[in-house]
Amino acid sequence: MIVEIVISACLVVSGVFGLVGSFGLIKLPDPMMRLHAPTKATTLGVGGALIASMLYFYFVVGQLSFHELMIALFLFLTAPVTGHFIAKTHLHLTRKPGDLPPTAGDRPWASYESDAERARIEAAAEAEGDTAG
Amino acid sequence: MLRKILPHPFLTLLLIVVWQMLVNKVTVGNLVLGTILGLIIPLVTAPYWPNRPKLSSLPRIVEYIFIALWDICVANVQVAYVILFKSNANTHPAWISIPLDLRSPEAITVLAGTITMTPGTVSSDVAADGRSLLVHCLDAPDPDAVRDGIKARYETRLKEIFE
Numbered sequence: 001m002i003v004e005i006v007i008s009a010c011l012v013v014s015g016v017f018g019l020v021g022s023f024g025l026i027k028l029p030d031p032m033m034r035l036h037a038p039t040k041a042t043t044l045g046v047g048g049a050l051i052a053s054m055l056y057f058y059f060v061v062g063q064l065s066f067h068e069l070m071i072a073l074f075l076f077l078t079a080p081v082t083g084h085f086i087a088k089t090h091l092h093l094t095r096k097p098g099d100l101p102p103t104a105g106d107r108p109w110a111s112y113e114s115d116a117e118r119a120r121i122e123a124a125a126e127a128e129g130d131t132a133g
Numbered sequence: 134m135l136r137k138i139l140p141h142p143f144l145t146l147l148l149i150v151v152w153q154m155l156v157n158k159v160t161v162g163n164l165v166l167g168t169i170l171g172l173i174i175p176l177v178t179a180p181y182w183p184n185r186p187k188l189s190s191l192p193r194i195v196e197y198i199f200i201a202l203w204d205i206c207v208a209n210v211q212v213a214y215v216i217l218f219k220s221n222a223n224t225h226p227a228w229i230s231i232p233l234d235l236r237s238p239e240a241i242t243v244l245a246g247t248i249t250m251t252p253g254t255v256s257s258d259v260a261a262d263g264r265s266l267l268v269h270c271l272d273a274p275d276p277d278a279v280r281d282g283i284k285a286r287y288e289t290r291l292k293e294i295f296e
Contacts, residue, residue, distance in 0.1 A: 027216060036255060039252045042250075043205045043209060044209040066153075066157065080250060083249045090257075100267060104264050105262045105265065109259070109267055110261045118261060
């Protein structure tokens with residue numbers, strides 16, 4: 001009885017956050033802000049469903065099920081990478097270096113440094129390493 | 134001697150646990166198969182990680198994971214509030230530049246991943262010299278506070294774990 005309430009609560013929480021995440025995709029005005037909405041669906045949204053599944057299989061079906069943890073692990077490994085790809089694409093297509101805050105060092109953000117410039121700096125650093133060593 | 138058979142004991146342990154999770158049933162047969170995989174895969178892949186980072190103290194890693202999970206729950210509610218109850222005109226998105234004290238690429242990757250998984254912040258780019266991280270915030274009236282919060286909460290802990 002109590003278990004059923006807890007499982008239902010987890011499912012409701014996961015559904016609500018999935019819904020709010022999707023609503024955020026419609027409501028928020030620009031691509032970078034929209035990128036924030038799906039991160040909610042992949043964390044608490046999926047997390048709630050996974051916890052509900054584990055509880056259900058352990059208490060109702062009576063068998064220990066833990067490959068849900070695997071799903072969570074894979075999500076935590078892959079979601080930041082896709083988010084990073086989308087952000088990078090957005091930077092390359094629509095932003096100029098002047099739109100962004102400056103870096104702490106001399107070199108620019110990696111998206112805006114040309115390959116030739118990078119090769120030159122790396123060659124210089126290598127040559128310096130040779131003379132120092 | 135032990136180093137030769139087990140070049141990467143954590144990876145061996147992780148592979149055994151992951152194998153049990155994939156099969157979703159702990160039996161003696163699965164444990165044996167998992168152990169065989171856990172012994173062979175680190176040996177075969179050893180050339181791919183010549184300079185692997187040294188991780189210190191397991192309790193700190195567990196602490197970091199739980200802090201990140203808790204922050205994810207809190208931030209979920211905050212972002213839900215922003216989406217549902219704040220008008221777009223009243224939301225202040227901001228780019229912030231976080232100067233990094235971390236040097237090891239693995240530590241920076243974990244930090245960037247944590248920032249992205251926490252709703253409300255997405256790490257978007259890294260400086261060409263790897264010394265700053267570009268983060269986009271959904272609603273940050275005070276960008277400096279967000280930057281200091283990330284540095285104090287995650288970066289100092291990662292520094293202890295990785296260095």
